Amino acid sequence: MSILVLNSGSSSLKFAIFPEGQEDASVEGIAEQLNSDAAQVVIKRDGKKSETALSGADHKQALQFILEQLPETPRAVGHRIVHGGEHFTEPALVTSKVIDEIRATVPLAPLHNPGSLLGIETMVELYPELPQVTVFDTAFHQTLPEFAYRYALPEKCYRDYSVRRYGFHGTSHSYVSKAAAAELGFDLENSRVLVAHLGNGASTCAVLNGKSVDTSMGLTPLEGLVMGTRSGDVDPSLHQYLATAAGMSLEEINNMLNKESGLLGLSQGASNDMRTLRGLASEGNQPAALAIEIFCYRLAKSLAALCVATGGLDYLIFTGGIGENDPAIRERVTEKLAFLGLEIDADANANHGENNHGIITTADSPATALTICTKEEFMIAQLTAQTISK
Known part of the structure; x- marks a missing residue:
């Protein structure tokens, strides 16, 4: 059983398949320049790289093509989400409520979260029976004390508009700190x-x-x-x-x-x-x-x-x-x-x-x-x- 990891942008879609218990992806790649004549999918498998032109393809068409290339239907899908605001302190199963809460953070991450939502909603449409999980770059930093995450601004900026320090790359910071402890003991x-x-x-x-x-x-x-x-x-x-x-x-x-x-x-x-x-x-x-x-x-x-x-x-x-x-x-x-x-x-x-x-x-x-x-x-x-x- 494998997990499909997706990182969806406004015109791209990175993906990787991880067989259960393995740290290295068995298949990975990217669909890029989507919604243009130059749209293509690059797939790396067994040390070999293939490129397929998908002129004019959108996220849905690219995902359909990618899923057809996989050796099996994944057990679940994990989505990388850049910004989770203060809503999410840990990964969350995709539900309509979770989608709405991610949509509410779009003003905080207008360059990233709309693309992530597009990837989630496309996968839900294509494979509604698959469990899907959102993993947030900001979640690891939700342990910051208030004196570290607050800006010196009027209270209403934080209370009404969620203006605070959130931090990013949390998945990476969390992983390498744990990996270092395991490696060095x-x-x-x-x-x-x-x-x-x-x-x-x-x-x-x-x-x-x-x-x-x-x-x-x-x-x-x-x-x-x-x-x-x-x-x-x-x-x-x-x-x-x-x-x-x-x-x-x-x-x-x-x-x-x-x-x-x-x-x-x-x-x-x-x-x-x-x-x-x-x-x-x-x-x-x-x-x-x-x-x-x-x-x-x-x-x-x-x-x-x-x-x-x-x-x-x-x-x-x-x-x-x-x-x-x-x-x-x-x-x-x-x-x-x-x-x-x-x-x-x-x-x-x-x-x-x-x-x-x-x-x-x-x-x-x-x-x-x-x-x-x-x-x-x-x-x-x-x-x-x-x-x-x-």
Whole structure:
């Protein structure tokens, strides 16, 4: 029996099938550029990749095609939902009430939740008999204390409009902190852990005794670190200033902050990919070098600040595409955090800690840094199986 994991966007649909008890997907892929002539489905199976054109296909047609390619009908479906607001502190079986509550959070995540709803409603229409579970990126952070999640705004902003810090990447932060404890044999419920999830989207999280107590993202995934195309933290008066000085609309400013900023903006449009920027920087490209330096500085500053929430540091986990695969970024960040007791082992870091449970610090380093491969889709499959078994 297998679990189908879906991550539905406005014009794309990522999917993966996890046989029961297996951490690796047996089939995975993506339907992309949906509702256009360029729509296609890419499927990876047994180390081979196939591409099928589905010109003009919508989500329903793409899902029908995908399900026809699977070796069996899945036991259940797990949906990744970016924003659950304050409604959801754990995974939930899909019901009409749950769908309505997700729809109520659309104003908080207008770029993500409409696509998720489309995926849920399409699967319910196609396979109404299949149990379906929603897994929320925000749920892990619902343990933040009020003094950590509230903004210094009038009470009515929180009471009437749900303006607060929610945090994201919760499935990843939860998975890697548990995986690190299992790999190294420490007691997660008596530990001080920081997690740096670094990819095109990036966030940090303070995990104290197994619970999220603070995180870098806020009301939306725009707050916090420098990311691929997102600015991260900026002065809240920026919108007013650019509207007055540059005549930009609210929509134009939001588009710039989400899609034209971050590494891409700092590198003067060169790239939002850290690998490309590191290559350019090695050739003397100054904007690329500056983008990398700002990325590392802001990341180190965020991690240091989160130690206020944990009261110190036992373990620092690097995960995500950059966190798992870029020794130079890890070295630069840990060097900035040497005062926290992190002593990098250059050789271990160069091979991603492969010979010692992912550990990239020296044996006598007071705090331990390590790399853990995040498996968000597997975590969703696991949570889905646990939820339907209840």
